[in-house]
Amino acid sequence: MALSNQDGTADDGSQTKHTRAQAERTGDRRGRTGGFGRRSFLGVAASAAAVPLLGGAAQAAPDARRVEIVSTGPEPTSYEFTVTGKIDLVKGTTERNDAVTENDDGSWTAAGQVVDGGRDAYTVAGEITDFSPEKGAFELRVDGSAVDPAAVGGESSGSSDSATEGGETAGTADLESPELLGGGDGYPNAVAESEADVVAATLDELEQALNGASSGDVVYVAGDATIDATPATGTERLTIPSGVTLASDRGIDGASGGEIKTDVIDWETLLWAESDARVTGVRITGPLSEYIEYSKPVSSGLTVKGSGVEIDNVEASGFSHSAIKLNASAHVHHSYVHTNSMDGLGYGIMCYGGQDTLVEYNRFDFNRHSVAxxxxxxxxxxxxxxEGKAIAYQVGTHRPGATTLKIHHNTFIPTKHINDGVDPSCHVTIRGVPDDVADIHHNWFHNPKKPLDSPDMWTNEAIVQAHVDEWSNVEYSDNHYGPDEPSADIGCPR
Structure with missing residues (x-):
């Protein structure tokens, strides 16, 4: 539908014909659903206790972020918060006892209740000006970072129940730091073994712990453990129940994290995650270490089958189908996903279901397609x-073309495709026509070849649309092409 002729960066803030048309058609989609800013709308204020957190910060906030209220105990918590801009429910997480209303002054208010490990999630535009209650059996997160509710929209109390080692609260940690891309060393939201309800070091212990866990529990893989899950029999899989956290110590004092692995490709998935589960700090490892031709059977590492799942600070590698397979929307962040390297499949993250998956602050290497x-x-x-090696395009979609795709502020380094030897070749490929739009902006593409004026099936520019004769529901602007470094607002944190 829309074709951009803005092929370079635009550091002067000027608005191209493309972005004007986009704003007219969507009511400024980027303003509704994805912030451009390098820092989160909590990060600016969080570094100074005297500045109201989220509301009234000196620096303008990005346009939209993910806000989550996560229950941490069996007692119900009723909450309410107000935002200067619009609030949208995240489908699958806030559909029962939650409500969003627009106020007379143009602000929006959300109210709801979480209990027993449950999680409510919203996408918000603007600043949070009020949040209540200040304390309770819950955690407030913004884009995955825990925030002190007492500091939202008012004076910081200087206290928080979510303090991390070293005296720094999670609310003051800058999860958007370049050093934290991919998680690992220094990741501030790591779960310590002391927080576990059960610690497992063998397959039997892990199976028993997961089978006996209930919402709100933390099942911990011992940091020095390598659990070979291959012996599991029949159709049973290791399942993380709803509301349960599966954790290990990746990033704590340089630890690599406890490992769950298989050395054979003989089943479809190693782990299932049910609704509102969290997987953090573990390594999930399959048998692949090099690029192979397509063959059966195929295997996946972690399969999400319920909404509201969070996957963070995880290393996932070695699977022929997909390291992370999403049958429902999920939040995947600060993880290292690599070496899922079989031709024909070989996905880092594969989205089969859901409309609200968020993939951010990860490192990807040596996957056939890193996000598909x-x-x-x-x-x-x-x-x-x-980074590293690419087997084919790194991000894209199959036909018929998906629904709404937002691809922005990423850095794409590898230009050579291992499967065909072409260098440079495409980074992003849209196969078919999205129902809504594929909005591609503020990315740093190391491939210097800009998109063609008209698509021409399988070509080798940085952005490609296949199976069409003209650009259809694909919009691109303010991207940078080539290895020379662009301005700081282009690409991932660096």
Missing amino acids: NEGTAGYEVRYNRF
Whole structure:
């Protein structure tokens, strides 16, 4: 539908014909659903206790972020918060006892209740000006970072129940730091073994712990453990129940994290994650270490089958189908996903279902496709670094073309495709026509070849649309092409 002729960066802030048309058609989609700013709208204020957190910060906030209220105990917590801009429910997480209303002054208010490990999630535009209660059996997160509710929209109390080692609260940690791309060393939201309800070091212990866990529990893989899950029999899989956290110590004092692995490709998935589960700090490892031709059977590492799942600070590698397979929307962030390297499949993250998947602040390397879409789901891919080796295009979708795709503020480094030897070749490929739009902006593409004026099937520019004769529901602007470094507002944190 829209074709951009803005092929370079635009550091002067000028608005191209493309972005004007986009704003007219969507009511400024980027203003509704994805912030451009390098820092989160909590990060500016969080570094200074005297500045109201989220509201009234000296620096303008990005346009939209993910806000989550996560229950940490069996007692219900009723909450309410107000935002200067619009609030949208994240489908699948806030559909029962939650309400969003627009106020007479143009602000929006959300109210709801979480209990027993449950999680409510919203996408918000503008600043949070009020949040209540200040304390309770819950955690407030903004883009994955825990925030002190007492500091939102008012004076900081200087206290928080979510203090991390070293005296720094999670609310003051800058999760958008370049050093934290991919998680690992220094990741501030790591779960310590002392927080675990059960610690497992063998397959039997892990199976028993997961089978006996209930919402709100933390099942911990011992940091020095390598659990070979291959012996599991029949059709049973290791399942993380709803609301349960599966954790290990990746990034704590330089630890690599406890490992769950298999050395054979003989089943479809190693782990299932049910609704509102969290997987953090673990390594999930399959048998692949090099590029192979397509063959059966195929295997995946972690399969999400319920909404509201969070996957963070994880290393996932070695699977022929997909390291992370999403049958529902999920939040995947600060993880290292690599060496899922079989031809024909070989996905780092594959989206089969859901419309609200958020993939951010990850590192990807040596996957056939690092983030892919089966063709009917939606996703936002932002602030990621695609590095090392590429087997084919790094981000894209299959036909019929998916729904809404947002691909922005990423850095794409590898230009050579191992499967065909072409160098440079495409980074992003849209196969078919999205129902809504594929909005591609503020990315740093190391491939210097800009998109063609008209698509021409399988070509080798940085952005390609296949199976069409003209650009259709694909919009691109303010991207940078080539290895020379662009301005700081282009690409992932660096």
